[in-house]
Amino acid sequence: xxxxxxxxxxxxxxxxxxxxxxxxxxxxxxxxxxxxxxxxxxxxxxxxxxxxxxxxxxxxxxxxxxxxxxxxxxxxxxxxxxxxxxxxxxxxxxxxxxxxxxxxxxxxxxxxxxxxxxxxxxxxxxxxxxxxxxxxxxxxxxxxxxxxxxxxxxxxxxxxxxxxxxxxxxxxxxxxxxxxxxxxxxxxxxxxxxxxxxxxxxxxxxxxxxxxxxxxxxxxxxxxxxxxxxxxxxxxxxxxxxxxxxxxxxxxxxxxxxxxxxxxxxxxxxxxxxxxxxxxxxxxxxxxxxxxxxxxxxxxxxxxxxxxxxxxxxxxxxxxxxxxxxxxxxxxxxxxxxxx
Amino acid sequence: xxxxxxxxxxxxxxxxxxxxxxxxxxxxxxxxxxxxxxxxxxxxxxxxxxxxxxxxxxxxxxxxxxxxxxxxxxxxxxxxxxxxxxxxxxxxxxxxxxxxxxxxxxxxxxxxxxxxxxxxxxxxxxxxxxxxxxxxxxxxxxxxxxxxxxxxxxxxxxxxxxxxxxxxxxxxxxxxxxxxxxxxxxxxxxxxxxxxxxxxxxxxxxxxxxxxxxxxxxxxxxxxxxxxxxxxx
Numbered sequence: 001x002x003x004x005x006x007x008x009x010x011x012x013x014x015x016x017x018x019x020x021x022x023x024x025x026x027x028x029x030x031x032x033x034x035x036x037x038x039x040x041x042x043x044x045x046x047x048x049x050x051x052x053x054x055x056x057x058x059x060x061x062x063x064x065x066x067x068x069x070x071x072x073x074x075x076x077x078x079x080x081x082x083x084x085x086x087x088x089x090x091x092x093x094x095x096x097x098x099x100x101x102x103x104x105x106x107x108x109x110x111x112x113x114x115x116x117x118x119x120x121x122x123x124x125x126x127x128x129x130x131x132x133x134x135x136x137x138x139x140x141x142x143x144x145x146x147x148x149x150x151x152x153x154x155x156x157x158x159x160x161x162x163x164x165x166x167x168x169x170x171x172x173x174x175x176x177x178x179x180x181x182x183x184x185x186x187x188x189x190x191x192x193x194x195x196x197x198x199x200x201x202x203x204x205x206x207x208x209x210x211x212x213x214x215x216x217x218x219x220x221x222x223x224x225x226x227x228x229x230x231x232x233x234x235x236x237x238x239x240x241x242x243x244x245x246x247x248x249x250x251x252x253x254x255x256x257x258x259x260x261x262x263x264x265x266x267x268x269x270x271x272x273x274x275x276x277x278x279x280x281x282x283x284x285x286x287x288x289x290x291x292x293x294x295x296x297x298x299x300x301x302x303x304x305x306x307x308x309x310x311x312x313x314x315x316x317x318x319x320x321x322x323x324x325x326x327x328x329x330x331x332x333x334x335x336x337x338x339x340x
Numbered sequence: 341x342x343x344x345x346x347x348x349x350x351x352x353x354x355x356x357x358x359x360x361x362x363x364x365x366x367x368x369x370x371x372x373x374x375x376x377x378x379x380x381x382x383x384x385x386x387x388x389x390x391x392x393x394x395x396x397x398x399x400x401x402x403x404x405x406x407x408x409x410x411x412x413x414x415x416x417x418x419x420x421x422x423x424x425x426x427x428x429x430x431x432x433x434x435x436x437x438x439x440x441x442x443x444x445x446x447x448x449x450x451x452x453x454x455x456x457x458x459x460x461x462x463x464x465x466x467x468x469x470x471x472x473x474x475x476x477x478x479x480x481x482x483x484x485x486x487x488x489x490x491x492x493x494x495x496x497x498x499x500x501x502x503x504x505x506x507x508x509x510x511x512x513x514x515x516x517x518x519x520x521x522x523x524x525x526x527x528x529x530x531x532x533x534x535x536x537x538x539x540x541x542x543x544x545x546x547x548x549x550x551x552x553x554x555x556x557x558x559x560x561x562x563x564x565x566x567x568x569x570x571x572x573x
Contacts, residue, residue: 056472056475056476078475078480079478081476081478083477085473087467089470089473102477102478105474105477105478105479105483150477153477159476
């Protein structure tokens with residue numbers, strides 16, 4: 001009965017602009033009360049997907065958008081959605097006036113809207129700012145207003161278009177936690193578009209990887225983030241070291257995170273000490289960069305460059321000279337299903 | 341300085357005396373210029389909005405034409421409207437030449453490009469995703485557009501003020517298509533020109549001061565509207 005389930009979804013969704021296909025999604029569904037993260041690099045079509053689902057795009061769209069299992073119309077969608085865009089777009093006026101503006105669009109009186117919105121203003125920590133003019137807010141505060149405004153309408157569908165991308169790390173962490181708390185227990189189907197894995201982990205039970213307008217992987221967030229299927233998704237998920245079969249002697253390309261890739265610094269270590277998960281490859285030391293919390297070491301191998309990340313500051317005396325032959329140990333790698 | 345001072349005294353005298361001729365000139369000036377501004381807003385607002393929000397081939401050329409039109413010489417407009425309304429001209433049958441209606445037409449033609457260009461500029465200042473964000477909060481496309489106008493209210497009203505200022509102060513078109521007929525098509529600017537040519541400097545200055553007071557009064561009311569809060573508490 002998935003066709004009648006609550007939430008938002010699409011079937012055979014295609015978006016065209018200027019004679020080019022921007023997006024093609026055969027099927028996608030987010031149930032009420034769940035959050036889907038759409039993770040992808042810049043230009044992958046994430047915002048296009050979000051706007052197409054919310055019937056907010058000016059591009060040519062074909063296929064079906066489903067709201068609670070039925071084809072969505074503009075007026076049905078208008079009642080159901082609220083969106084937070086990348087830049088907080090507020091109207092001139094006070095914080096409180098902005099927070100209630102979604103409810104006002106839905107025909108509610110100012111007084112009623114204020115009563116409805118006030119618990120959200122308080123729980124998102126905006127009460128001290130309620131009468132402030134939005135022109136005096138910081139970007140983080142403005143985005144907080146934008147998020148509160150969306151939550152205040154009690155949307156059945158919440159669309160979040162990279163809402164944290166312009167914020168400093170402290171503001172982002174606070175807002176992320178507050179949003180997570182606010183969404184818990186709400187019957188809202190939420191779609192978060194992001195390029196940040198941490199945001200997907202923090203907010204979404206499910207994640208879809210979108211690359212070049214197509215969903216490459218889709219499933220529970222923890223599984224998707226740790227199981228790249230091809231070179232593109234490996235890069236997106238931080239498995240930036242690709243080890244072709246020729247280098248490892250395996251049947252498939254392996255992918256590893258830099259933090260799982262390290263130089264063998266002790267020459268007496270036995271390179272033959274390899275389990276299935278651990279691989280050692282040889283290469284030439286190209287450069288080392290001290291990053292404060294870690295030291296990055298780039299090594300050229302016969303099939304490309306590997307990036308090693310050693311925790312902490314590694315003393316220059318511990319590292320072999322640039323240009324010398326080194327061994328690199330990969331502690332943990334994923335086998336890519338699709339060879340590249 | 342005596343002439344200026346006398347002019348000031350005359351202006352106050354004219355305003356207080358309730359002199360029939362002067363009051364009819366003042367009322368006609370207001371009627372013609374406000375009507376012309378209103379027509380320019382009715383035509384210019386949708387055109388300017390279309391130029392700001394829609395994407396179509398030749399959009400930039402139309403925008404450049406509107407920007408050029410902001411500097412349209414009133415004499416040139418007056419000439420074209422005169423030719424159009426001339427007895428043997430294409431619209432001669434309407435017999436509008438040397439009537440207040442002809443003056444409204446000419447002044448509306450002067451004000452419309454100003455409104456178009458300034459509305460387009462005003463709406464383009466607002467975030468391009470503004471309407472999408474409003475619709476994504478439950479606004480219909482009409483409500484979203486109204487919210488956009490509210491958001492751009494400051495520069496939009498500045499556009500209206502610029503349009504009114506341009507027409508209330510112009511003399512070339514009013515003279516050419518109105519003819520400066522006493523009691524019929526005489527407005528403050530044409531009256532001031534006539535008084536000056538007759539050497540009645542203090543009367544001319546009086547008309548000038550009244551013109552400034554009218555412009556100030558209209559702009560004051562627009563400014564007070566402009567500076568109100570967009571989203572009330």
